[in-house]
Structure formats: structure tokens, C-alpha cells
Amino acid sequence: MSMNLKKILIGTPLSEEHLEHQKIGKAKALAVLSSDALSSVAYATEEILIPLMAFSVAAISWSLPIALAIVLLIIMITLSYRQTISAYPNGGGAYTVAKENLGTKAGLVAGAALLIDYVLTVAVSVAAGIENIGSAFPFIYAHREIFCILIIFILTIVNLRGIKDSSTIFAFPTYFFIFSFILMIAFGLYKVALGESPTPPDLIIHEAYPVIPYFLLMKAFASGCSALTGIEAISNGVQLFKKPHAKNAKKTMLWMSAILGFLFLGLSVLAHYYQITPKEDETVVSTIASSVFGKSTVFYFLVQSSTALILILAANTSYADFPRLSSLMAKDGYLPRQLASLGDRLVFSNGILGLGLCASLLIFLFGGETHHLIPLYAVGVFLSFTLSQLGMVIHHFKIKEPGWIQSGTINAIGAIVTGVVLVIIASTKFTSGAWMAILLIPYMAFAFSRIRSHYNITAKQLGKQSSTFVPGEIDHITVIPISGLHPGAMDAIAYAKTISTNITLCYVDVNKTATEEMILKCKNVVPSIKLEILPSPYRSIISPMIEYIDKLRNESPHRLITVIIPEFITSKWYHNFLHNQTALWLMAFLRNKKRVIVTSIRYHLE
């Protein structure tokens, strides 16, 4: 039955010959990998306006130069990551780049930062999307935790089915979002050109920039850098593209950044010309859309619904990247190796499940409140940017490919800028959550290296191809714990006789009458076999057995003991509650005993 449920939810298994078929074209890859980056358009402009507005309404005029600076940053990071795709066509992003160029520790820090970001992307995007829908439907808002977890569940299932299915599902909303935003920007600018915007354009253009503190400017810039979250997704997912992987990925990266830059800048320009100020109860996107189209038009509804949709689907980027990065790290031995194995639908099922669980846990712990999570998020994003670009600088120095000085300079500037942004975010938002990331990332990096050393030690021990048994050890001291001379016990005795001549039956004395009966029965039925009666003053069954086996181990320190346990198997699983499960307990307690071999003989009840 659970097999059928799995088939319905996940689909039938796929054999490896389908692997190449799961690769996807550029247009679909753009949809799958860019929803995270593009969805940040929904809040990045607002993030710039809020700190400026907090200073003065006049300060808002700084938003356009800041937006231009961020577009410059988008271009720089895009160029940098295109070089990464060329240098690392197998994918891997910040983790691989940092590890190979800056050393293992830097790689593990980048890996930890990225993994945290992927989980946060799911939690934050889904929560923000549900909040968006929820502001229209109070019922959904009141139960937003449950709806968030439901959405995460659906995303998990869709991704467990495999990436090709997902791309078909996710292509539509991404392009729907791009289309509706381009429509809004074009129509908005058309109205500006016709002089139909709320304020005449010539009044705005000649406005002066007021003097504001340099730190505030940096803070607004840093806040606006949220537009860059998710931009690295394509460089991590190069393997997902049809061949030639790298070339297709680089083209797609360019397209994504161009769309991102255009939408972000377009929105900022509209906000500027329409003199939009952030409001308490309405998003900037909603304010712009209502100014451009009017609030009760179909177009307003298009913009709003596509925004909500892409926010939820941004989470899907992580479902492509988290399992891929964790499988990469697992193959390197830094994460449990279960994360490295392909599931029966040719996806890294354990990584997908792990991501879904972690994101659900975050939603549950923070009650669907995104504001506490975002500072933690930003630290990780810019830490991985900085490490990745520092790594690329070193890479250029090492390889010295044609034009390496120019490339290295771009990467170096990128590293400095993202590093400065990182320091600003970490310092201005330390008390409001960034401290968690600052504590968690090094701790995770340390745990990764511990996992690696465990695997190293294990591999060393398993490397020998020799038995640990000394030939003389295997002379089969055989112990059979019994509760009566039932067919299960008789089976065990019959089996023991074929492998050993040294057989002892063990019976725990918890009731004098029953014990005497048992002694008599054994004399009659199995007179040739030794019966050991174990006293149990405190009526425990397990302890006397374990103590007896320990005694045997001490008496013969160089011999192996085979414990043959007769076990009942009930015909219905719930019948197990009616039996003591002594066999299972005994097996569990014998797990850590050296030189003890446990054989389970099952007697099936009808």
C-alpha cells in the first residue's frame, strides 16, 4: 500500500538510461533557476526606499542612483559568475570555487552559508508568498503556517518526481511574472512620456540630491542588494543544462541578469517618476501597479498574482540547488553519504526531503514570520559571494589564462564590494538575527570536517581485506534464550545442532512453579542439551540473559558466542503489541557486545 502511495505521489521509478533525457533546454532552465533571483524584484526597490524614507521624504531621490549602483553590481557579479561557469563547468558555485582556491575551510564555510541560504530561500519565499495571498484571504492569513507547510509539501513532491516534470510546471509562472512586469514598466513609461504620470517629469528630473549621511546611503544600498539573492543559482546548476553545459549556462545567465536588471531598474525608475513612498499596509509593487493601471483593473490583478506566484516558486530554485550542493559535499565526505545517492526518479531524493523538512521546521519555529529570518539570510548570501569571488581572484593568479588581469580585476572589485556589503549587513543587523548566522556557519563548517574525519577513519578500518576472527575462535559456543519449549525454540535447537555441539538453553526464572515445569519438560524432550536456569530477583528477562552472555564472554575471551534467538512473527503487525518483544530487546542490547553473533530464527504465527 505504501508502495502504491509512493507511485501516485512520486511516479514510477526511472532507470539510469533516462538520465540524459532529464537535461533541460535554456528557456526551461531560465524558468527553473531564475525564479529566486527575479522574485527579489518584488521587494528590492522597497528595501531601498524604506531606510531613505526613515531619514526624510527628500532623501528618496537618492533611490535612483543607488538602483543604478546595484545594477552595476548585478553586471559585475554576472561577469564574475560567467567566468566561474567557464572555469567550473561541472557546477558547484561558491563551495567548489572557495574550496579549490582558498582551501577546505573556506569551502566548508561557503558550503554552510549556501545550504543555510537554500533552506531560508524556501522558508522566506513561501512565507512571503502566502502573506501576499493572505492579505486578500483572511482565512489563509489566519492559518498561514499550515498553508506554508502545505506549499512546501507540494514543492517537495513535485521535485521528488524529477526536474523535467518540475520545469514544465514552473515555466509558466516565471514567464507570466516577466511578461506582466514588462507590461507594467512599458505602460508606465509610456504614460510618463505622454505626461500622464502624477507629477510632471521635468519637475522631477531637475530636483537636487539632499545631503544625507554616508552610512545611511550605504545602508540603503546594502538593503537594495537583496535584489541579488539567487543570482548564483545558474552557476551551481550547470550540469542541469543540455550539452554543451557551460555554453548554455553562460547564455542563460546573461539572459537572466538582463531581465533582472531591466525589471529592477524599470521598477525603480517608475517609483521615481511616480514619486512612490513605501506604505505600512501596501507593497511598493502594488502601489506602482495601481498608479500605472488603476486598482480594479485586470492588469493590476495580473501583476499582483504573478508576484505572489513567483515568490512561492522562488523556493523551487533551492529545490534544484540544495540537493545538488549537498550531494557534491556528500561525495567529498562532508555530509552524510545518503545525500549523494540518486533516488529512483533520478533526483537526489534525500536532499529534497531534507530541504523540505528543514524549511518546514523553520516555518514552524518562527511561526511564518519572515522578518526574523531575512538578516540571517543576507549574511549567508554575501558571505558566499565574497568567498566565491575571492576564490576566482586566486584562480586567475594560479592559472594565468589569457586576459587574466582584466578578469582578476573584475573579481577583485566584486569581492571588495560584496565584502563591504557583508560587513554592513552583519554590523547593522547583528542584534536582529545576523548573530545566528555568524554563530551557525562556523559551527556547521566544523561539523562538516568532523563528518569527513569520521569517514576517513571508517574507510581506513574497512580498507583491510582480512577477517578479524582468529580461526580457533569460531568454535560455536551457542546460546539459545527460550521462554518455553514451543516450535520456535525447537526450530532454534534443530538449527543449533547443525552448527555446533556446545549448546546451552537459557531460561529466566521469574516464577518457581513455571521454572520447575520447564526443567522437567527439558529433561523429557531435549535430554541431551544443557539447560541453564538464570535467577532474576527483580523479574527482568533481559538483564539476566545479558549478564549470562557477558559471563561467557569473560570466561572465554578469545571465542565467539552465537546467540540463536527464536522470534515470533505475528500475522498482523498490531498483534505485536500483545507480545513482549523480548527478542527485539535482546538483539538491541546485544548490538554493542563484541564477539557475539546473533542469529534470528523466525516462527510465523498464523
Place this chain on the structure above:
Amino acid sequence: MSMNLKKILIGTPLSEEHLEHQKIGKAKALAVLSSDALSSVAYATEEILIPLMAFSVAAISWSLPIALAIVLLIIMITLSYRQTISAYPNGGGAYTVAKENLGTKAGLVAGAALLIDYVLTVAVSVAAGIENIGSAFPFIYAHREIFCILIIFILTIVNLRGIKDSSTIFAFPTYFFIFSFILMIAFGLYKVALGESPTPPDLIIHEAYPVIPYFLLMKAFASGCSALTGIEAISNGVQLFKKPHAKNAKKTMLWMSAILGFLFLGLSVLAHYYQITPKEDETVVSTIASSVFGKSTVFYFLVQSSTALILILAANTSYADFPRLSSLMAKDGYLPRQLASLGDRLVFSNGILGLGLCASLLIFLFGGETHHLIPLYAVGVFLSFTLSQLGMVIHHFKIKEPGWIQSGTINAIGAIVTGVVLVIIASTKFTSGAWMAILLIPYMAFAFSRIRSHYNITAKQLGKQSSTFVPGEIDHITVIPISGLHPGAMDAIAYAKTISTNITLCYVDVNKTATEEMILKCKNVVPSIKLEILPSPYRSIISPMIEYIDKLRNESPHRLITVIIPEFITSKWYHNFLHNQTALWLMAFLRNKKRVIVTSIRYHLE
């Protein structure tokens, strides 16, 4: 560590020679077994007044005759249960009496009713006690579910330590309650005699009884019958008394009923003379106490605190009776036999734990709201009374001991009265919760008989003293699933060689390169042993192994297959998360395969 925690919470194990020492004297037994019955004094008078008050204030004058009728009922039931103690000195109460005289079905119905009542006693008493304390401390009231569960936890621990320890803890509050209530009644009546009560006594005495509907009178009587809950506790706990069990139990029963009757009647008389009417926000006991002593006196505080205390401790009666009844039913095969075994502190630990869990679950499900539970409660109480007394009538007819006609008549009247009360409760409270009991009790009785039939079938199968193996079957087809030629696998091969000549290594092909390496290695290291490469198109490890073993079983339908599984044991438990646990999964999947014997060879990692 968990052993030490157990020792601190539960105490050191006791051997069986302490068993007789755990028997307790009459004074302590009264404290342990009567808190449930006596605590009902705290609400029984109020229960009579509420329906009368709902009709008219004048109707309240009927409360005294009703209280007298209930005292008569207490006397009748006491006489009846004293006969039960004589007839059944081994205890068992309604379950035993009904089963032996009315047949198994009636016994199981009585057993179900009693078990439900014991769980409800814990839930209702603890919740009522916490509500009582909570009305003084808003913090406790706001978190009453948690406090209820905390109290249940403490009761469970105290009872797991053993009944002698408990009786010492519980003797004080019971006697404190009796003392404070006797003091209140005596002082209250003294004030009446001095003419200091609010209304002059002679005015009340000559008051006429107004005409009220017969049904209302019956309803008030039925509600007041809540004074009788718990009265059967002593007849179930005869074994707990020092020898002579029966004689001591009968004496204690008499004392308990006398105290119960005196307190109940005393309180009703005071309510009558002080013209107490039930209030929304104050209990009748509190109103009486404040009328007698004044609200800010030490005596008022004594009465209130002893009431809260005995309500919580009433739950303890169930901790004596639930484990005892369930062990009795388990010995008869109607409940899982784990409930019949004495724990290492000489108490039925599983019954105590089960009661604590069920009561906590009820508190959790009903949010600590007692009102929904009480109708369910009353149905069970009077169903067991009725069955028990009907059983006693049949008993007298069968045995025909000296004076059996008189005894039989008492029991018959008791059965009719309790039967009528049962019908009234079930009909007037059907929609408000009694339906649950009416559905649950027969369902439970059916489940009990199913459990018995499972044990019967099992016992029949285990009764044979012969092996199910045909001697020729045990020629050891041996299969060793391996993931590599590590020392664990080499140990398994060495072991297999000593028990069989038919050995096959199984390796699942999930990676062509690794498989080719494996074939080469096996040729070099273990050239004499057959290697079977199992294809796995969907990359599963377990399924191909299971399919291969199934194939072997089909090929040799009359032979046994020994699967030797090399298993790693990690040195720290959490290291297990870093390994695939294929061995454990394989063992689980092989559980239901007939003619498959599983041997686990453990290789301990350092």
C-alpha cells in the same frame, strides 16, 4: 545514565521477598483507597442543589430527603460490597463478580466500564483540583493543562515507586480532609444549636415541601449519586491489605462508608440550615465554609486547601486499582500480557504508565475541561455497580450460603436502584457525552475478547514441542550481502565457511566501475566463493537483495536460507546517521520471509 535517572525517580529494584512487606494496615489503606469516594463529598451536595435550583428556590428544600435517600443507597451498596469482599477475598470487584456469575461478556463489559472510570477519575479529579487551586492563582488557571499533566506525572512516579511509599505520602491529606470537614460540620451545627445560623432553625424545620415533577426529583437524586463514585475501590483492593485480607478490608469499607455518609449528610444538613444556594463562581463547600467560619479565617483556608488536595489525590485511588484490574484481565488473556508482569518495584509498572498516559491524553484532548467528561464517567460507574450487584444476586442463588435470601434481597434492591440511576443518567445526559461511553464500552469489550482469541490461537500453535524444520531442510544455503571486501565481510565469510559449503556473496551493481573492481577483488581475495552481481536499474540496494533471496526460496521450496549480514556498529550512536543502515533495513524486510534465518555479524568501528 538512563539507569541512574530511573533509580532517582523510581527507586532501586526490590526483590520478591519484599512482597508481603508491601501490604498495608487498615488506617493507611483507608487513606489510599478512599480518597476517590471521599472527594466526591466536595461536589455531590452541589450536584443535588443545581437541578432543584434550576426549577425554583423553594424546591431546594427537597435536598435533605434526597441526601437521606443517597445515604441509604451508600449503606445498601456498602452492605452489598462487604458481601462481595467475603465471596471474593482475592479482589476483582465488578469484573470478577460479573464474569463468574453473569458470564464472560458481562465481565468484559464491567471491566471496560471500570477501566474507563479509572482513567476518568484521574483526569476529572486532577482537572477539578487544579481548577480549584487555579481560581486562587490565575497563572495556574491559564496554564492548567500543563499543571494537570505535571500532577499526573508526579502521581505516576510516586506510584511507580510502590504502594507503601505512596500510602505514607497520601495518608496525611486524606486525614487532613476528614478532620477539616468534621471540624466544619461540628462547628456549623454548634452554631445552629446556639441559634447563630443565618436563618432561625425552627423556621426551616416547619417549612413545607413544594410539589415538583417526579422526573426532576429523580434527576436531582441521580446527580447526587456522584457521591458514590469510588465506593467500590476497597472491594477491588482486598489483596492490598495485611492478613487476614478480607476481614481487614471489610472493616475498612465500613469505616470509609461511615465517614463518607457522615460528611455528605453533614454537609447537606448544613446547606439546609444555612440555606445555601449554588452560585456561578463559588463552590457550595466554599459557601458553607465561609458561612460557618467567615471567609478570611484560618479554618476557611483549611477546608479549601484540603478540598483541593483530596480532589487531586482522589486520582491516586485509580493508580491502585487500574493496574490491579488490568493485570487481572491480562492474566485472563483479555489485555496485553505486559500488563500482568510485576515491575522491579513490585508494582504493575506498565498499568501505571498506561493509566498516566491515557489520563494525560484525555486532559490534552479535552483541554482540561471536566464538564464534558463527567457524563461519560457516571455511565461507567453505575454500569459496573449494576453488573456487580446482579452478579451477586446470581452468586447467592448458586451458593445458597446461610442467610442467602436476605443477602440476595439486599443485592437485588441495589441492582434495581443502581440500574434505574444508570438509565436516568444515560437518558438525561445522552447527548452531552454519555453516548461516548455507550459506544466505547461494547467496543472495548469486543476488543478484549479478540485479544483473548489471539492468545488462544497463539498458545495452540506454541503448544507443540516439535521443530517445524524437516531435517533435510537445514543444509545451509548461505547468502552474504556485501558492499565491499572489508573486515566485516571477511568475518562473515569466515563464519559462513564453518557452517556451510554453499556460500554466495551478493553485490548490488549501482555503479559499473565499482562493480568491475569488486569482481576483480573477489577473484583475488576469495576465489573459491561464488559472487552474484545483482542488477539494480533503479539504484535501490534492498530490493535486488530481497528479490534474489525470494528467487532462492522459490528454487528450493523445502530448504532453509541463512542470510549472514555483516553490520557495522559505530562507536557513537549519532554516527549511525552517517551510514546507510542497509543491514537494519534488510533485516526488517526479511522479517516476514518464511524459511529465512538471519545472522548478524557485527564489526565494531573504533
